[in-house]
Amino acid sequence: MKTWILIFLSLSLFSSTVFADELSEVDHFMKEKLSTVMKVLENKSLSKEQRDAAVLVQINAAFDFNKMAKLTLGRKYWPGLSTTEQTRFTSLFIQRMQASYLEKLDLYTDEQIAYNPPIRVNKNVHMLTELVSGDNHISMRYKLYKSKESGWRVYDIELEGVSIITTYRSQFYEVLDKGTINDLLNKLEQADGM
């Protein structure tokens, strides 16, 4: 009996240690990426192109855009697409996401990032941060999952509780519920503010 208790305890300790390691891994990973981005933003000597290129390197490493593309269509629509459609959609979606992200950088003035300890949500980890400018605090939640190939990657961002993936999903579903995947692809190509 005693042996069993010992085994159980050591297993629990082991698992919590594993979790603690993973949380600090995510904490470290995100802080590094975000602080690099902040440094790029604060460097006023860079041109817009140079800045965008430098930021893209960081976010490409941090974000799993392929995953995000799949999640926006969800199990309702993604599995139904042909491989060609999936590839075309993913590519258009990534372009859209990156463009949207870079566009937001123009709004940057003097904001600083305040970090809160990451938390585990099921198998994933959420990194909670706040964008602080004067009295203004904007909460940002980076949601990460552990990819088999490349480790921790961001699959969604929540700004003040609003999820980017769900926002896109609601819009894409609206098109797909009434039309076809080609309608959606055409809309994405037209870049009409989706």
Place this chain on the structure above:
Amino acid sequence: MKTSRSYSANLFDKVVLGRPRLILFLILIAVSFLGTQAKKFKLDASADTLILEDDEDLQNTRTVVSRYGEQDFVVVTYHPKSDLFDKVTLEHIDNLQSDLAEIRSIERVTSLLDMPLLESPKIPIKQLATKVITLRSSEVDKKLARIEFKNSPIYHNLVVSPDLSTTAIQVVFPADTKGNDLLKRRIQFRKKEREGTLSPSEKIEYAGVRAALSQHNETMKQLRHENIAAIRAVMDRYRSDAELFLGGVSMVTDDLITFIKSDLKLFGIGVLFFLIITLKLIFKNLRWIVIPLSCCFLATLAMVGFLGFFGWEVTVISSNFISLQLIITMAITIHLIVRYLELAEANPKASNREIILETVASMFKPCLYAALTTIAGFASLVLSNILPVINFGWMMIAGISVSLLLTFLIFPIALSFFEKVEKQKSSHKVFPLTSILARFTEHRGPLIIVISIGALVFGLTGIMRLVVENSFIDYFKKSTEIYQGMKLIDQTLGGTTPLDVTIDFGEPKENKTDSVETAGSSDEADTFDEGDEFGDFDEFEEEGDADKYWFTSDKMARIKAINDYLDAIPETGKVLSLGTMLKVAEKLNDGKPLDNFKLALLYSELPADMRTLVLDPYVSVEHDQARFSIRVRDSEKTLKRDELLKKIRYDLINQFGFKEEHVHLTGMLVLYNNMLQSLFDSQIKTLGLAVAALIFMFLILFRSFKLSLIAITPNLLSIGIVLGVMGWAGIPLDMMTITIAAISVGIAVDDTIHYIHRFKHEFEVDRNYMAAMHRCHESIGQAMYYTSVTIIIGFSILCLSNFIPSIYFGLLTGLAMFIALIAAMTLLPQLIILIKPLGPEVELKQK
């Protein structure tokens, strides 16, 4: 027949003329009792009386009202002598607002001073929760505020006029929860009643609910009347600084009742005065004034008592009812007078009582026939599906019966108290119209036919031009305050008549959720190997339905497009929707449209009280629905309500690609239009039925097909010309004027029956059509002539009313009366002479 008549005549002689005082006493007791019920007599001009109870759009309107929280309100327009944004002006507005807010039973008063300003100076949306700048705020920049008011998609043309010279102050009444509850219960009971599933206990409860609702509506009407009087009293105190008007559905309803009531009082007296003068001029004897007016007074009082007793409310549609009863009673009385005088002259030796008895005996049959036929005509209204029209039908049936009964009792009794008239001066010698018409008919027969055909063509072409259109504003003369106020609101403050367009963006939510679950969770996830890939990310499945994600840019673009489409229609005034609110938000977003993410963010960040102000009235996320609140410019001359509604519906389906069942048009404009369309339809149908009923009655009365067809002709001519004149004169068919058709039938039938009935008698004398015609013109023709003159002159005073429908009623009744008289005394005899329906005549010489 003769024995039975003489038996009933004897009975009448014994019972009525034998004990005139006792019978009169009994009548007075009965009428007095009914008189006490007259206190319960109600006039209802509320919006509810103008709409169809079974109308599906009514249910939809009630749903929209409760879903988006609409409340009853009136608007005070304020046009200051100095600049609107002057410190002193704003102080005056503030004082006016406080004074209005102090009135009992007013929930809130809002003015331009309370409007949140987002750009005076510019503030971020998130700060709206803690810091709302208004014209009252110390930090407000008035110069910017002026620009904001002028350019704001919300305030422009609603709170302020485009030229910033006038502002609107909204006075909101509390929601009538008690009334709404009672109404809901009544609807439920009524549904059960129609289905025949009402249990005995429910029947009692239903009666209780009806009584309670009626009582409640009465109280509310009184309260609203007091409110409006109090608002006007407050407005009067500010008239030295500015020009003020009052507008709004509640006010229109209240003013409508006030106008009808004041017309009933003022013109009731006027009509009475004119009747006295005309009776005096025609009959030159006091008794011929006292007796007819007593009959009219008692018959009307008794009928008003009946209305009170049965709880029948007089609505805008049946407001002409009292006048009609007056006409019918007066017609019967004049026929009796003329017959009495005729008999008195022909039988100088007979006693007063004998002559009275003979008058009653000889006139009862034609008067009864005329009454029965008119009843048949009005009974057709009972077949309509509009409650006020049905009630109007019943009222007329009861009214005509009361008039016939009372006149045939009061007239002989009253006359028995007087001495016999020895010799009555004939007034027609002054203007012998009947003799002229008799000679005209004799010598110009073919011309009469030609003129009649011409008149019929004129009538028919006029009927083709008839339109079912009218606006509340057209009910009032341009000089009235109500007209000017509504015109101002229409032209510069966004329009008067509310119209709601609601659009469903998808199927009802329950179905939608179901379909997502079926597609995603079970079948597909099992079928595809990749299903697992989504297993760790179920959060998106759960939160996808959250309200904030409803606001997609695609949806917003469609809402904005619909908003712009509705706004671009010339007849619409202010259009408020989520589209309007988005325009404001875009202004704050440097003029760029908001993307999905910003929309969701905006929704999340919007403070709760702002959400109730800018979102709740226009969006129901729960029902996947957006609402466009439109105010239509009632006074716009190009406005064709039915066409406008059809066009909006068509365009939303075909241009914007919505399914037919997803587009809903509701509100006052729709209900009012439905009412008018259905009134028009039912009038056309009931008019057809009325004509059929008349032919049937004529067949029974005259037992001759030929004679029945001849009899119907002047009636058709009368309806045709009256409606034709309306068509040519551009008088639209509305719920007031539409009853004119029924009235003209009633009047024309009277003349036709009396004339033909007498003609048959006179023809028996010498079997000569021409001679019979001359005798008829000089006898019954006189009665018809006097009746017409009395009524035409009596009602002509209505032309002085400020209420346009009263003017139309006065003029068109006169016209109907005139046409009926002329047709009955030219076309009718001409057709009889031509067709000879009573058999071959005997040449006078041979005789």
